[in-house]
Amino acid sequence: MDLLKTLKHSLSILRLSDAERSxxxxxxxxxxxxxxxxxNIPSPYGGFFMTLTFQRTASFIAVVVVFVSxxxxxxxxxxxxxxxxxxxxxxxxxxxxxxxxxxxxxxxxAAVATSRAERRLEEAxxxxxxxxxxxxxxxxLSERFHDSADEAASHIDxxxxxxxxxxxxxxxxxxSVLSAHxxxxxxxxxxxxxxxxxxxxxxxxDIAEKKEEVALERDENDAPSKEASEHVLARAAxxxxxxxxxxxxxxxxxxxxxxxxxxxxxxxxxxAIDEGKAKHERGEYQDAVAEFARAKTAIGVSWRLLEAKDxxxxxxxxxxxxVVEEEMATAPAPEVAALSAPxxxxxxxxxxxxxxxxxxxAVVENVERPERRSSSxxxxxxxxxxx
Amino acid sequence: xxxxxxxxxxxDLHTRFADPLFRHAYFKVSDREMALDITQESFLRMWDYLTxxxxxxxxxxxxxxxAGNLIIDHYRKKKSSSLESMQETGFDPAGEDxxxxxxxxxxxxxxxxxxELPEKDREALLMRHVEDLSVGEIAAISGExxxxxxxxIHRATKKLRALLDHGPT
Numbered sequence: 259m260d261l262l263k264t265l266k267h268s269l270s271i272l273r274l275s276d277a278e279r280s281x282x283x284x285x286x287x288x289x290x291x292x293x294x295x296x297x298n299i300p301s302p303y304g305g306f307f308m309t310l311t312f313q314r315t316a317s318f319i320a321v322v323v324v325f326v327s328x329x330x331x332x333x334x335x336x337x338x339x340x341x342x343x344x345x346x347x348x349x350x351x352x353x354x355x356x357x358x359x360x361x362x363x364x365x366x367x368a369a370v371a372t373s374r375a376e377r378r379l380e381e382a383x384x385x386x387x388x389x390x391x392x393x394x395x396x397x398x399l400s401e402r403f404h405d406s407a408d409e410a411a412s413h414i415d416x417x418x419x420x421x422x423x424x425x426x427x428x429x430x431x432x433x434s435v436l437s438a439h440x441x442x443x444x445x446x447x448x449x450x451x452x453x454x455x456x457x458x459x460x461x462x463x464d465i466a467e468k469k470e471e472v473a474l475e476r477d478e479n480d481a482p483s484k485e486a487s488e489h490v491l492a493r494a495a496x497x498x499x500x501x502x503x504x505x506x507x508x509x510x511x512x513x514x515x516x517x518x519x520x521x522x523x524x525x526x527x528x529x530a531i532d533e534g535k536a537k538h539e540r541g542e543y544q545d546a547v548a549e550f551a552r553a554k555t556a557i558g559v560s561w562r563l564l565e566a567k568d569x570x571x572x573x574x575x576x577x578x579x580x581v582v583e584e585e586m587a588t589a590p591a592p593e594v595a596a597l598s599a600p601x602x603x604x605x606x607x608x609x610x611x612x613x614x615x616x617x618x619x620a621v622v623e624n625v626e627r628p629e630r631r632s633s634s635x636x637x638x639x640x641x642x643x644x645x
Numbered sequence: 646x647x648x649x650x651x652x653x654x655x656x657d658l659h660t661r662f663a664d665p666l667f668r669h670a671y672f673k674v675s676d677r678e679m680a681l682d683i684t685q686e687s688f689l690r691m692w693d694y695l696t697x698x699x700x701x702x703x704x705x706x707x708x709x710x711x712a713g714n715l716i717i718d719h720y721r722k723k724k725s726s727s728l729e730s731m732q733e734t735g736f737d738p739a740g741e742d743x744x745x746x747x748x749x750x751x752x753x754x755x756x757x758x759x760x761e762l763p764e765k766d767r768e769a770l771l772m773r774h775v776e777d778l779s780v781g782e783i784a785a786i787s788g789e790x791x792x793x794x795x796x797x798i799h800r801a802t803k804k805l806r807a808l809l810d811h812g813p814t
Contacts, residue, residue: 268755273664297695299654
């Protein structure tokens with residue numbers, strides 16, 4: 259049974275007992291009869307269009323929800339740190355080795371190493387977006403990225419003889435990470451110039467080389483067996499089914515250009531799966547696996563681009579808010595352009611921290627906000643979703 | 646609509662949405678009685694909202710949103726973790742027949758895996774795949790963009806599959 263169906267079945271037994279249901283209905287009936295009103299009761303099937311309207315309205319309403327969690331601690335706080343932060347050493351020297359210890363099998367080890375490589379690239383992107391990626395940070399991140407990517411490649415190689423189908427899965431995952439972050443860094447380079455652009459260019463070359471190596475090594479392995487091809491087909495088809503459904507649903511509510519790009523991605527994924535199936539049927543297993551890998555890479559890249567898009571748009575709003583706060587705090591309006599990037603980000607962080615600290619409950623505000631404008635140094639990063 | 650038809654229509658909403666709403670609350674507060682109270686209060690508040698002359702187009706999303714606010718109220722009054730403590734206190738289904746007990750064991754296993762997911766990712770996954778809310782509905786309930794919700798669902802599904810392959814940490 260499919261994982262999600264199993265999950266649904268397992269949890270569906272959590273329900274009201276007959277007695278609880280009856281008692282609750284009695285309470286409702288009592289309230290209904292006490293009010294003697296006959297309001298319009300909505301249809302239970304009501305609507306998607308309402309949701310869209312609600313969504314648009316919600317964009318004008320700040321809904322701040324902070325769940326108080328008993329869990330957490332120093333290690334979790336370090337998870338979002340980047341080079342230069344006090345907690346970064348804890349992240350890479352304590353947290354990540356712990357994750358590595360929990361990975362027993364070669365495929366789990368490959369997954370953890372791939373994730374570590376991706377984290378280094380994400381950190382470079384965050385610093386670059388903030389305008390604070392310098393040569394020292396790039397050198398450190400680049401070295402760590404290489405170490406993790408090489409470690410992942412070594413586990414993938416180890417798997418290629420014992421479990422070729424798992425080796426293919428792990429290799430495709432690593433390729434997705436490299437493809438996606440190559441694209442994201444291209445978009446950052448397009449929005450930044452000077453030192454940041456130079457620093458990123460070196461990393462971009464590293465990523466491209468590593469990606470080529472990964473794809474080459476996969477192709478050089480022995481031709482996959484029928485069983486390996488079937489396994490990869492099953493996983494690719496399952497992932498594609500879920501991704502195509504969710505991406506198609508997402509495209510309905512995205513702006514037109516993004517929706518078009520997502521629709522093209524969906525078509526691309528479907529096409530690769532169909533091609534792969536046809537080649538598998540013809541016994542062309544090597545080519546079939548290449549098509550499934552193409553589909554899975556496209557799925558992985560799609561989600562990573564969407565995630566990055568959200569990350570940068572959120573950051574953009576935080577920076578814009580910081581500019582407004584700064585302007586409101588000092589009169590006459592300050593020379594926004596004179597603020598340095600780190601100062602801006604510090605202001606942004608303060609704004610976020612204040613919001614979080616004062617919002618231990620759901621707060622619904624409908625406040626008319628001052629017009630937003632970005633500072634002169636900050637150029638928004640636009641993630642291109644097109645395939 | 647006469648009063649009898651109104652009652653029937655509202656109770657029909659209760660029949661359809663009480664269980665998903667109860668599950669949603671139970672995952673957050675780990676207390677059956679409290680989850681029942683939140684479920685009941687959500688329906689009562691929706692009734693009051695309707696009788697005040699307001700209209701609701703999507704009752705399921707509306708109820709989840711009310712329940713979300715009530716859950717936050719609960720957190721304010723009594724700080725407690727959710728899934729973690731639920732694993733300790735036990736999975737608390739209604740009924741004690743053999744099939745239910747077997748399912749409860751599976752449910753506890755599922756909870757163990759779910760507890761490995763970040764809270765927001767887990768919540769989005771449960772709303773989508775257990776409660777069958779659409780991405781648009783979840784976005785409306787949580788105040789996030791559909792893009793964020795889709796990414797969270799995808800990430801949670803992927804992590805859950807990886808946990809199944811390799812076991813929880």
